[in-house]
Amino acid sequence: MAVDIESRTPVEDAEGRTVEELVVNIGPSHPSTHGVCRIIAHIDGEIVTRAEPVIGYLHRGIEKMCENRTYLQIVPLTDRLDYVGSMYANWAYCRAVERLASIRVPERAEYIRVITCELQRIASHMMAIGSSGADTGAFTMFVWAFDVRERVVELFEELCGARLTYSYVRPGGVARDLPDGWTDACRAVVDRLPAKIEEMDRLFFGNTIARGRLKGVGVLSADDAVAWGASGPTARGSGVDWDLRRDDPYSVYPRFDFDIPLGDAGDAYDRGRCRLWEAVESCRIITQALDQIEPGPVHAEGFPRLLAPRQGDAYDRIESARGTLGVFVASDGSTRPYRVKFRSPAFCNLALIGRLAPGHTISDLVVILGSLDPVFGEVDR
Amino acid sequence: MALVDRIGRALTGAPLLLTSVDALVDWSRGQSLWAMPMGTACCAMELIAASFSKFDFDRLGTFPRPDPRHTDVMVVAGTVTRRMAPAIARLYEQMPDPKYVVAMGNCAVSGGIFFYDTYSVVRGIDEFLPVDVYIAGCPPRPESLQDGILQLRELIQTRSIAAGHSHPREMVLPSAGDERAGSVDARERPSVPHVPVRPTDPGGGPE
Amino acid sequence: MNIEELREHLCSRYPLLCPLFSSEFGDGTLTVEPDDLHRAAGDMKELGFSRLDVVTALDRGETFELVYRLESAEIRTGLSLRCSVPRDQPRISSLFDLWPAADWQEREVYDLFGIEFEGHPDLRRILLPDDWVGHLLRKDYVDDRVVKRPDYI
């Protein structure tokens, strides 16, 4: 609605007549673009013939800013990358720095990281499912899902004082230990969650209209998912059995028993359902982690106030709510990184939209976009 | 209105009728602030949270509508980049008068954490939009946003359309002595229209 | 599969690539010449690296160092493919035909570093507007609109 474009272009139709193709400009501010994405959709009647995403409306230059910050000062910047799942970017960055500086993280800190990140996965998936519900017009679903997210955010608030930008995971451990009574509160939230999730499953995914809207929309084949670098629930919805938590385990994940939900059709419905059941699996992981966690230090001993790793570069990645979140940190031996690169899963997943949208109606376009779950802080960095 | 006003003034020496109409209009405008959610980044999450179940913006008569033509207040929530600024300015122009702008979060207020070292961020949306209320925080809590909307209401209700009744644009900040300061329950606030006391105006209005 | 097994696996299949393999911080790295990049990448894809995770670059003064990070579901490990291109002539062949995932990734590197990818179907700026001047992750990029952060530390 905001940017003026030439909205009618003459094209030739199948029978060789010159017809006008309607160009609909969606975004950069549109209720269903989940942020500031712009999609230029060429439509024939209601059918999208070409969809071209234009990104960069939230490009804040975080990678450039990192070059003028010390290693610890970068942590708040990573919060603002994926603002729906800040813990992930914290953790991925810290893992890269720890690998670069050869820091060993205490076991309790690893457990806390797992617990917070799995909570974050629940929060993030609730946002994704809720907003894809809102895309199809089921606004109540959004409110219900957001209410679940709110419970998790309350836990985070108790933990680190922030509702959204936590800066909780720091290089060498976590910022502070769990507050008193937090584990009980967490357990109470996690115990109630699966029932709520099942209720939402019935409300939305069990609804005939929603099934009609989501099934068969934006079908992504498994081969395409791998070739185009899709990861996370976007790829798993297509049946790509690849989850870093299990396949290239990091932290203490090998100690937990959990399943990876997989879809088979690769449509918006399967992607949404995958997210929903991943949230249930996250509850399982959190419960196990709360059982196993032992008292101990939460930050590495003898951690320097000003980190200056030796020259070199390191890459590490974790499974975020959106997929493989990688961080590449290069050091020149000084107290500031030489280069920081964030491999954001949303960026790679969003590249698929031009491939998935053609042939669907404009109503489906927003559903497909929602099912890819982009977060533009992360896409544009 | 001018004629009615003149008659009222002739009869009572004050723009009687217009004052009552004025109070109703101000009350309506303050009470019904529909938001254009211009969520660009992180703050958008708190903007959503503010209108959902736990915080419920609708209690205050505010609810988000995505179409600028139907809204009164643009809540700019999040970092505004140079590339995004023209789009926001255009959306602002599409809003019908009277319209207000709330800058939510440090990025919209001043650039915030993205003030230094970055080449693409606008350092505060007041570079291109007339901002009425600034809300600090990174991100501000939903309650802060709601408080910002209440302050905007206060601001609207102390402005006036009646001749000689314009009030200086200044914020009523809650202070320790204000009965508002500690009130958590929004229902305790007076919902009757607050007809403002006219300040001494040397420019001369009718008395 | 750990690094040593990966090295053996690689050396048994592609002996020519073996001397180019090194490991640092627990990561396998294969450093190749720009002209050989496409062939080496094709070999790696045959070896089982079915995913292209990241394409990025570093400004090393005289040269730009390109880093391609490959992932494999079968081998279950990662591998970095590196090569350097001269600063005055930053050109490299695109890997779009091997992994379509390179599409946006290479556009991003082009946008931020100005490295041209030959054979890329649609090489345009992606994060910045089309009329932007300069490539901002280059170390010599200056922009008078930037406010330098005071050096507290």
Added chain:
Amino acid sequence: MSGAAGLAWGVAGGLGAGSAIALAALFGVWWERKVSARIQMRFGPQQAGPFGLLQTLADTVKLVLKEDILPSRADPGPFLRAPLVVFVPIAVSLLAVPLSAGWAPLDTSVGALFFLAVPSVSVLGVLVGGWASGNTYATIGGLRGAAQMVSYEVPRTLSVLSMVVLAGSMRPVGMMAAWRWWWLPLTAVAFVVYIVSSIAEMNRGPFDIPEAESELVAGYFADYSGIRWAIFMMSEYGAILAASLFGAAVFLGGSHGVPGVAGFAILLTEAIAIVTLVMWVKWTFPRFRSDQLMALAWKVLTPMALVQLAVVGLVAAWL
């Protein structure tokens, strides 16, 4: 009725219907906000007046005094008149609804047909308003709206036809008087078809694809602001009111023979129940896609209404 008296009655009726719709919108928006709030674990308006009852008044005063924007790309003539083209037919159709036993403002022998046919004119307003905005979203919304409203005329008319056959009259007052309690189970299918197609007629969720907030921002009225948009909203609530009152009168027996104000109260209670049902549906279901919407109209609702009509015809023949 003579010409002059008829004209006077018509003007009075029109004004009455207009105010009724305005009142319905005032109350309906508040009620909808409260109902949706409860569904979404919220409170809804609380601050303006008791229970937030004055909230809609504040909204209305504000909207009336908002700037009335004429977009530079719009075609001024149709653009400025379209809201009234939508509003007037709906207001007029309200006149044919029997409000109490034996009384309707416009008591004609073809009242049912009148009620079904006249609001269809508002399709033109939707189509023209959408097109004249010169906005792609509005154009698509207008086209969708036209297709949808024309399609759902068919099952809606067929469902009312069942009642006409049973009652043996097309006069709504007569239909209400002829109503028997055992018609309720017999015509349940027709009632469902009527409600569903009425929701689709008035472009409400889950059939709100012409305005489709998440796709077309606001659809055909995307470029309307201030009072013109308020008229669109009022027509929507007017349509809900008309459809609910007519449904209550014809399918649920209306005032059940009670004349006067008491009868109207009974009718209104039934109508409010239907209104609440309509809102409940809107805030629970996702939105249809346009092709699914058409499929529902032609493949499900129309056959259902036809079968119902056949059954009712047999029963009526046997009576």
